[in-house]
Structures are given as C-alpha cells and as structure tokens.
Amino acid sequence: MGTIDKIERGMWYMGLKEHVKVDKNLDSAMALSQEGYMFIKNRIDKYQTDIFETRLLGKKVICISGKEATKVFYNKDLFEKKGALPKRVQKTLFGVDAIQTMDGQEHMHRKQLFMSIMTPLDEKQLAKLVSKNWEACIDKWETADEVVLFQEAKEVLCKTACQWAGVPLIESDVKDRADDFDLMIDAFGAVGPRHWKGRIARNKAEKWISDIIKDVRSGRLKAEKGSALYSMAFYKDTQGSEFSDEMAAIELINVIRPIVAISTFITFAALALYKYPECRNKLLTKDSNYLEMFAQEVRRYYPFAPFLGAKVRKDFIWKECEFKEGMIVLLDVYGINHDSRIWDKPFDFLPERFKEREDNLYDFIPQGGGNPSKGHRCPGEGITVEIMKATIDFLVNKIEFEVQNQDLSYSLVKMPTLPVSGFVINNIKRKS
Numbered sequence: 001m002g003t004i005d006k007i008e009r010g011m012w013y014m015g016l017k018e019h020v021k022v023d024k025n026l027d028s029a030m031a032l033s034q035e036g037y038m039f040i041k042n043r044i045d046k047y048q049t050d051i052f053e054t055r056l057l058g059k060k061v062i063c064i065s066g067k068e069a070t071k072v073f074y075n076k077d078l079f080e081k082k083g084a085l086p087k088r089v090q091k092t093l094f095g096v097d098a099i100q101t102m103d104g105q106e107h108m109h110r111k112q113l114f115m116s117i118m119t120p121l122d123e124k125q126l127a128k129l130v131s132k133n134w135e136a137c138i139d140k141w142e143t144a145d146e147v148v149l150f151q152e153a154k155e156v157l158c159k160t161a162c163q164w165a166g167v168p169l170i171e172s173d174v175k176d177r178a179d180d181f182d183l184m185i186d187a188f189g190a191v192g193p194r195h196w197k198g199r200i201a202r203n204k205a206e207k208w209i210s211d212i213i214k215d216v217r218s219g220r221l222k223a224e225k226g227s228a229l230y231s232m233a234f235y236k237d238t239q240g241s242e243f244s245d246e247m248a249a250i251e252l253i254n255v256i257r258p259i260v261a262i263s264t265f266i267t268f269a270a271l272a273l274y275k276y277p278e279c280r281n282k283l284l285t286k287d288s289n290y291l292e293m294f295a296q297e298v299r300r301y302y303p304f305a306p307f308l309g310a311k312v313r314k315d316f317i318w319k320e321c322e323f324k325e326g327m328i329v330l331l332d333v334y335g336i337n338h339d340s341r342i343w344d345k346p347f348d349f350l351p352e353r354f355k356e357r358e359d360n361l362y363d364f365i366p367q368g369g370g371n372p373s374k375g376h377r378c379p380g381e382g383i384t385v386e387i388m389k390a391t392i393d394f395l396v397n398k399i400e401f402e403v404q405n406q407d408l409s410y411s412l413v414k415m416p417t418l419p420v421s422g423f424v425i426n427n428i429k430r431k432s
C-alpha cells in the first residue's frame, strides 16, 4: 500500500498506484444517496484529482471527471455498454436491451435509425408543433387560478411527441400517458416506491405502444413513411430482421419519453427567466442568437443527467490507474458542466459564455459527449434545443404571468431534481 493519507473520517488513502485516491468506505451507496449530483465532484474538488476508486453496491467502481476523461470514456476500444447499465434502470428508464446497452456494428446500425428520424427538418417540425400546442393552452390558462408549468409542459410535450411520431393519442389520455413517461424518468435515481412506480408505468407504456406497432404491422393503422412510428415498425437490423413488437415499442418509447423529459429543462428555463430578469429582458428583443445561448446555458447550469456509466472492455492504464476488464466507470456529467478549468465562474448563470465558444465534443456534455453518430451521445440534442427555444420564446413573448410566493428551491441530492413547486404561474394573459 502507498502512503496513508487520513482525511475526512479517515476513509481515504493513496491507492496502489500512489496517485489514485481510493474511497475506503465499505460501500459509497449511502454517500451517493446523500450527495446526489455532487457525489463525484465533491471528491474530485477536495482531492484535486480527475479520478478515484470507490465501491458501489459491492462492486469496485472508478469515477472520472474532466475533458480528458470524457475523451477516454468515449473511446470504443476501451469501453463498452454491455453489462454497464443496471437492470433496474433498464426496467424503468430505458427498456431492457434497448439501444443504450448496445455496442459495435449493431449499435451503429440502430443509431442510424434514430439519427434518420431526428433531422434538422424534424427539429423544425417539432418546434412548430410545440409552439402551436403551447398557444392552444392560453385560453384555458386565462381563466385558471394557477398553472403548474412542469405539469403543463409534460402534457404539451407528450402530445407534441405523439403527433410528430404518428402515435394516436386522444385528449383524455394525454395526462395519464405524460405522467407515466415522467414516472419512468423519475425512477432513474430511485429505490423503493419511486422505482416501482416507474416499472409499472413502463409496463403500461410498453403494452400501449406495442399494441400500436401490431396495428401498424397488420395494416389496421396507417403510419406515414418516415415517421418515427413507421420507422420503428419496419426497421431491419444488420441480419435483416425486424424488431419484435416489444422491442419496437421500447425504441419508440426511447423517442417519446425523452421529448417529455424536456419538461425538466423547460421548468428550469422558467426559473432562470424569473431569477435573472436581465436575461428575460434580452429575450424580449427576439434576438435568436441570445435565445440559443440562453437555452444552452440552461442545459449546462441546471442539473439533469448526473453521471454516465460504461464497462471497461480491455485492461488499460490512464492517469496511472489500472482499468481492469469488466470494471464499471462513471463519468461525472454534472461536474464536467461545472468544471472551473472549462467554465469561467461555473456556478454563475451566464448565457453570454456561449457567444465565442468553439464547438467541442468533450467538455459540454449535458446529453453525453463525443460524436452522436459514432457513439452513444444523445441523438436528440437538436430536438431538445429547438423545443426549448420555442418554449422560452412562448413564455417571454406570447404570454404575461405572475410568479407568486412558492418554494422554487431544488435539491442537488434528489436525482432527477426539479424546483419543489414545479413552477406555479398566475394571472396569465395572452400578449397583444
């Protein structure tokens, strides 16, 4: 063993390779549940390192942070996804054996399917649809005592996603379906009842969508060529085989559910408009560059995805640490978006920081890093940003409202998190 370095309850010491900190807690699951989004960053900052070892649920895990770490993490020769995602996350958030668990050629082939339905044209169509669906809410809101923006956003996005994807959804079902997608998302960092609610919601959604896939395949329901519904129903894999009804449903849900998830960024965007009136004023000018910068800063500043996992494909050494085949490695998404080596004043909300910023695949990673068509990075970033921009413009330029006293705080421990009140607005009026 190397030098004993007793700090913080005597739990840390220098690891075998001298430079690698090892969290000697028998298990860090408790610390993770108490520190949430800050679990990795707290240790990275305190010990001035980009890497440490710990144990989570009985397994040795390496946590890494920083731009270089992202580059390593997205090296497909070194890492794979097979076996990296706990079944509990697959049975709630992603679906079992979905794209998030795949590697190699098969992953690339399926990724192409996703990329082909998320073109710039789809982004524009979704932005237009979402604006229309927001505007259709105004009459109802004008007579309401109050409106919880998060709840409204889930419903508007669920409706928008289904319209765009070609999935039939009657008005009276919108709320239940939207709530189910939200329960799947809410389950990702949960144990106990939140986890079980997520599982039940997923089973319901998979049954609903696989019945629709069956109807399309049997000709009972017409799907427009090129729509997400059609593409999932008739996709053929590298062997020329179609998805099972269940897998087609899982992957179609992998398109609709994350669109509903944008409601989290929308709620944080509303919070930012309220907390930073100077930003709101700039948005009144309808400057499209500023709108883009504001949306990007919301994605950077506010917490959503905490970290990402992958499994070591073959032994290698990085930063004098031995990565052994089969080990799980966690990449610090929240920490990298708040790394002071990358971002000046990372805990200040400053949309202008995106003005002169050069595109980089590894240091701004709210939806993963690397090239989306070559790895696992989210294919839906364009859709996310366009839907956010359309919604922010709606909130600033299409309506007026008041924000009364409420609990707008959000926890960095609960994952995923949200302002406690869900952002309540009152006295809503259409702008003339």
Ligand code: HEM
Pocket (backbone or CB within 6 Å): 099, 100, 101, 111, 114, 118, 254, 255, 256, 258, 259, 261, 262, 263, 265, 304, 305, 308, 366, 367, 368, 369, 375, 376, 377, 378, 379, 380, 381, 383, 384
């Ligand atoms: C709320 C906004 C969103 C967030 C925070 C988000 C976040 C992420 C993250 C962190 C990943 C994993 C990246 C990795 O493993 O390297 C991912 C993957 C993925 N996202 Fe998103 N996403 C969002 C919106 C969307 C949208 C709008 C869509 C589609 C319409 C989408 C579809 C997907 C798919 C299919 C994958 C799997 C990609 C793969 O494994 O190759 N996401 N997303």
